[in-house]
Amino acid sequence: MKHRLLLVLAAIVLVAISGVALVAANLLGAQRIEDEGRAPTIDRPHADEAPSGDQRGPEGEFHRFRLGTVNGERLTPNRDDFAARTSVDGPLLLFLPATRSRPAEYQRFLGQALADGYHVLGLDYWNLGRTLSGTCEADARCYGMVQRNRFDGTRPSEFSSVTPAGSIVSRFRDAVAYLDDHDPDGGWGRFVQGDDDIAWQDIVVAGHSQGGGEAAYIAHIRSVRGALMFSSPVESRGPSHAAWMDRPGKTPVARMYAVDDVRDAFGPRITGSWTVLGLDGVDGPFRTDTAPPLAGADPHAILIDVRGRGKAHSLIIKDSTPLGPDGEPRMSALWQWMLHRFPTTADAAAPSDGAAPSDGAAPSDGAAPSDGS
Numbered sequence: 001m002k003h004r005l006l007l008v009l010a011a012i013v014l015v016a017i018s019g020v021a022l023v024a025a026n027l028l029g030a031q032r033i034e035d036e037g038r039a040p041t042i043d044r045p046h047a048d049e050a051p052s053g054d055q056r057g058p059e060g061e062f063h064r065f066r067l068g069t070v071n072g073e074r075l076t077p078n079r080d081d082f083a084a085r086t087s088v089d090g091p092l093l094l095f096l097p098a099t100r101s102r103p104a105e106y107q108r109f110l111g112q113a114l115a116d117g118y119h120v121l122g123l124d125y126w127n128l129g130r131t132l133s134g135t136c137e138a139d140a141r142c143y144g145m146v147q148r149n150r151f152d153g154t155r156p157s158e159f160s161s162v163t164p165a166g167s168i169v170s171r172f173r174d175a176v177a178y179l180d181d182h183d184p185d186g187g188w189g190r191f192v193q194g195d196d197d198i199a200w201q202d203i204v205v206a207g208h209s210q211g212g213g214e215a216a217y218i219a220h221i222r223s224v225r226g227a228l229m230f231s232s233p234v235e236s237r238g239p240s241h242a243a244w245m246d247r248p249g250k251t252p253v254a255r256m257y258a259v260d261d262v263r264d265a266f267g268p269r270i271t272g273s274w275t276v277l278g279l280d281g282v283d284g285p286f287r288t289d290t291a292p293p294l295a296g297a298d299p300h301a302i303l304i305d306v307r308g309r310g311k312a313h314s315l316i317i318k319d320s321t322p323l324g325p326d327g328e329p330r331m332s333a334l335w336q337w338m339l340h341r342f343p344t345t346a347d348a349a350a351p352s353d354g355a356a357p358s359d360g361a362a363p364s365d366g367a368a369p370s371d372g373s
Contacts, residue, residue, distance in 0.1 A: 049074075051178040058084045058183050062107065062114075065182075067174050070165035080104055082122035083179055084114045088187035090344050091225055092203045093118040094172065096211030098231075098314070099131045106208065108319050112335045117344040118204070119188065121179075123171055125214075126150055126162045132210045133234040133269060135159055136242075143235050143242035147217040168214070172198065200224045204342055208317045209234060209266075212258070216277070219256055220249035226342040227251060229258040230317040236272030245276045253278045257338050259302040262287075263312035274301045290330045292337035306330060 053065025064080045082103045093113045097103055103110070103122030113120050129135075136142035136159070146160040153164030164170055172192075179188040191199050200218075204226040207215040212232025219227035235242040258279055260270045274280045279301040286299035290306055293299055308315045308322035315321050321329045329335070 051174070053178075053182065058179060058186060060084070060086060062110070062120075063179075063182070064104075065175075065178060067171060067178070070170060070174060073163065073165045075166055075171070077124060077126070077128060079124045081124055081175055082107070082110060083120060083175070084110075085119040085183075085186050085188075086114060087117060088185065090117045090119050090187075091342065092191050093120050093339075094203050094205050094215075095120070095122045096125060096168070096205075096207035096214050097122070097127060098207075098209035098211055099127050099129075101127065101208065101211075101318075105318050108321060108329050109317055109331075109335055112332060113339055116336060116339045118339070119186075119191075121172075121175060123168065123175060125168050125171060125211075126160075126166060127210055131234070132213055133237075133266070136235075138237045138240040140240055140243040143213075144217070144244040147214055147244075148221075150214060151218060151221075168218075169198065198222075204228065204339075206230070207232065209313065213273075216256070216273075217244065219251035220244055223250040225255070227256040228338055229256070231260050231264055231266070231313045232258065232270060233273040233277075234266050234269045236269050236276060238272075241273060241276045245273065253300060255342070257300050257302070257341055259304060259316060259334070259338070261312035261316050262303050262305050265311075266313055271301075271303075288334075290334055292334045298341075302334070304331075304334065 049068035051065055051068045053063055057063030062082050062084045064082060066078050066080060067075055069075070079102045093110075095103065095106060095110060095113075097106060103124060106122060110120050110122050132143065132146055135146060142159050145155055145157045148155050149157065149160040150162050150168060152169045153162050153167035156162070176188050176192045179186065191202060193199050200222040201224070203224055205215040205218045205224050206228035207213070208230045209232050212229035213235055215227050216229055216233045216235075218224065233242070235245070256277070256279060258270075258274055260267060264270065271280070271285065274285065281300065285301040285303045286293055286297070287303050288305075290304050293302075304316060306312070306315050306322055308320070310320050316331055321331050324330045
């Protein structure tokens with residue numbers, strides 16, 4: 001009798017353990033889908049799916065949406081993109097998040113750009129796996145190979161194998177097409193000319209960490225309206241740095257700005273990149289707490305001391321950024337200063353250093369500088 005009772009108790013314990021394991025697996029799976037998007041499986045059909053979004057915005061408030069499949073390819077990751085605009089003629093701020101981060105984590109900064117007259121697009125892209133700096137370390141050629149592959153899907157390598165359909169260029173064109181259909185009076189169609197060409201001269205590229213490095217690379221191979229880099233680029237290691245930085249880019253340094261926190265653990269790799277790019281000038285980076293430079297000053301590299309809870313690498317731009325007594329981010333004034341470096345009206349002069357190359361289905365570097373690969 002005693003042995004039978006023990007067997008029953010053991011069976012009950014095993015069933016309970018199995019139930020807990022099943023619940024935990026479901027929770028982890030749900031979190032993984034939330035963080036990385038739902039990956040395709042072998043038995044899931046690859047029929048084309050249209051983009052889908054919520055019922056808000058994009059006029060005056062943020063509209064969340066996800067892209068559909070592209071030529072039967074389900075995008076991975078495919079997390080929420082964020083878009084909004086106020087006027088119909090503002091330039092576009094294209095924002096790229098850090099490694100494994102999502103556009104949803106930067107709503108305070110994106111909201112500042114919206115208030116300052118930009119069309120805003122926080123774009124999801126392939127930023128999973130290891131960081132760019134962790135992948136490439138001291139391999140100077142690796143950086144450009146990875147960044148080019150993520151940009152347009154060309155030059156796959158052992159370091160990165162993003163397809164053309166999953167590239168930043170493809171996602172951007174599809175996002176603009178969706179927004180132009182969803183908000184036909186919003187002026188989104190101005191940013192893709194014809195079927196292929198992206199109007200880079202009307203776009204400010206911006207990003208955080210790995211996304212900021214990608215923004216710098218885009219500014220190197222395309223003539224953009226401007227580039228904003230937060231805690232980035234992280235592309236130097238001692239005397240080594242990304243090979244593409246050794247050559248002049250399509251966008252002049254005069255239209256590029258970078259900021260980092262003095263407590264950032266990646267600081268030496270970031271400021272080393274600034275020096276190679278020529279951003280820190282003769283006297284080195286401008287130093288402040290979070291206050292913007294005085295009127296008339298125009299530093300292109302800025303070191304701040306935001307002092308908050310969490311990693312300094314993220315506090316200058318993510319929604320975890322410290323707030324002031326008024327409930328607004330302490331970084332707001334500096335964000336606004338950076339966003340105001342570029343004209344935000346349609347009649348403002350566009351960059352005059354040549355037409356941007358095409359970003360069609362079969363992109364070519366043309367006369368773009370080599371990235372060392």
